[in-house]
Amino acid sequence: MTYQDALCKLKALDQEHLLQFYDTLSADEQQALLQQIEETDFSYLQQFALRRQAAKRGEVSPLPAMTLSAIDKHREEYRKAGIEAIRAGKLACVLLAGGMGTRLGSNGPKGIYDIGITHPVYIFQRLFEELQDTVKAAGALMHFFIMTSDANDEMTRSFLAEHNYFGYPEEYVHFFRQAMAPCADENGKLLLDAPSHLAVSPNGNGGWLLSLSESGMLRIAEEAGVEWLNVFAVDNVLQKIGDPVFFGAALESGCASASKVVRKSEPAEKVGVMCLEDGKPSVIEYFEMSQDMLEARNEDGEYAYYFGVILNYLFRLKDSVAVMHEKMPLHFAHKAVPHIGTDGTTVRPSEPNAWKFEYFIFDLLHELDGCLPFEVIREKEFAPVKNRTGVDSVDSARALLSAQGYEL
Numbered sequence: 001m002t003y004q005d006a007l008c009k010l011k012a013l014d015q016e017h018l019l020q021f022y023d024t025l026s027a028d029e030q031q032a033l034l035q036q037i038e039e040t041d042f043s044y045l046q047q048f049a050l051r052r053q054a055a056k057r058g059e060v061s062p063l064p065a066m067t068l069s070a071i072d073k074h075r076e077e078y079r080k081a082g083i084e085a086i087r088a089g090k091l092a093c094v095l096l097a098g099g100m101g102t103r104l105g106s107n108g109p110k111g112i113y114d115i116g117i118t119h120p121v122y123i124f125q126r127l128f129e130e131l132q133d134t135v136k137a138a139g140a141l142m143h144f145f146i147m148t149s150d151a152n153d154e155m156t157r158s159f160l161a162e163h164n165y166f167g168y169p170e171e172y173v174h175f176f177r178q179a180m181a182p183c184a185d186e187n188g189k190l191l192l193d194a195p196s197h198l199a200v201s202p203n204g205n206g207g208w209l210l211s212l213s214e215s216g217m218l219r220i221a222e223e224a225g226v227e228w229l230n231v232f233a234v235d236n237v238l239q240k241i242g243d244p245v246f247f248g249a250a251l252e253s254g255c256a257s258a259s260k261v262v263r264k265s266e267p268a269e270k271v272g273v274m275c276l277e278d279g280k281p282s283v284i285e286y287f288e289m290s291q292d293m294l295e296a297r298n299e300d301g302e303y304a305y306y307f308g309v310i311l312n313y314l315f316r317l318k319d320s321v322a323v324m325h326e327k328m329p330l331h332f333a334h335k336a337v338p339h340i341g342t343d344g345t346t347v348r349p350s351e352p353n354a355w356k357f358e359y360f361i362f363d364l365l366h367e368l369d370g371c372l373p374f375e376v377i378r379e380k381e382f383a384p385v386k387n388r389t390g391v392d393s394v395d396s397a398r399a400l401l402s403a404q405g406y407e408l
Helices: 003-013 027-039 043-049 068-073 075-087 123-138 153-162 205-214 217-223 244-253 291-295 317-326 361-367 394-403
Strands: 060-062 091-096 144-148 173-177 180-182 192-194 200-202 228-233 257-263 273-277 280-284 307-316 331-335 354-358 371-375
Touching: 003 027, 043 354, 068 075, 068 371, 075 091, 075 123, 075 244, 091 205, 123 244, 144 153, 144 205, 153 173, 173 205, 173 217, 180 354, 200 354, 205 217, 205 317, 205 361, 217 317, 228 244, 228 317, 244 257, 244 307, 244 371, 257 361, 273 307, 280 361, 307 317, 307 361, 317 361
Parallel strands: 091 144, 091 228, 144 173, 257 371
Antiparallel strands: 060 273, 180 200, 228 307, 257 307, 273 280, 331 354
16 A cells, blocks of 8 residues: 555545654654554444444343253264364354453463462463363364464464474464554544554454454364364363364254353352343343342242353354344443553653544344353353463462363
8 A cells, every 4th residue: 555545545534644654753653553544444433433422221131041950961972073173164152362461460362371389380281171172072172263363473482382282283273463443532542552653453352253253263173173162261271172962052042142151159249140121131240230130039049140141152153144244233431541642752641532442242243143141160161261370260270270170
């Protein structure tokens, strides 16, 4: 893209201010800015211009989960169906690993954090070990897609290559970066965070499929005959990956998606809860729940809203791709965004001054035809590493791993 091309494009969008410092930049900086302008998805601005106040939640009602007792009655049946489908190449895995370990006191990707005590045990290592367990049980490999970010892509790739992907075949490991979205001020003007760079932020945890598609990695899955994707977050070091029982249950259910859930430790635990919203699967956040909802009971006397999501999902690929192109709503987050002022100095606002554009993974669940909440044992499958100490911390994850016989 030339300067004139960029200027013409930006004038049509009323964003030509992005070139205001162009003449002060080095040749390399000029080229970098032009390339970013060429690659930026300006369609976010169209949706921003049409934005309305956030819609109120629809009518919320309980969504019963497939409980442990129900799963146990058909466990071998589900396992057999899941393993057969894995052997047929129908399942691939997607790891959301774009975050950094800042809250853990680390400057690197969260996945390279060492939770070991007597020897190194990296978060990535634990996830690859869980994947290997499924592969051994099924006798078949699965494609493993790892979503990184601009901040950690190079470090993630280098770390995993240095550790030989913890024994997993390199040709089955694929990397893609999460797409970034520009940030706009109150008037819809995009911001610069440097004279040669637009201010951007990740496009939300619901942007993983769009990022997979734009990177070309989705084509690899489709050409391999993949029909389902198991999507999960990087920080849970006990989660089962490509779990054939979970997969088999989803196949048998006829639903287009499934979500692993755990019973909450208490009604007010700060986790999102599976529910129905206007008759369709959804997730309601803990801060959206009224006291009546927290205390509501079902006909068996159990809490009606008691199954929290752990960000481990199954999505039927063809249905999800259709939703990605047609129905995924864009959310607008009002945030304090550092930027470059018109005089070229850095502005660090203490109050929200701009909008970030995000997609939520919950919206994909809501738009698909049915979701199976699948209960798992909390102590065996939920050990998130979010903090250095306290709840959902390195310490609590170590304790849970040790209780399962894992040597740290």
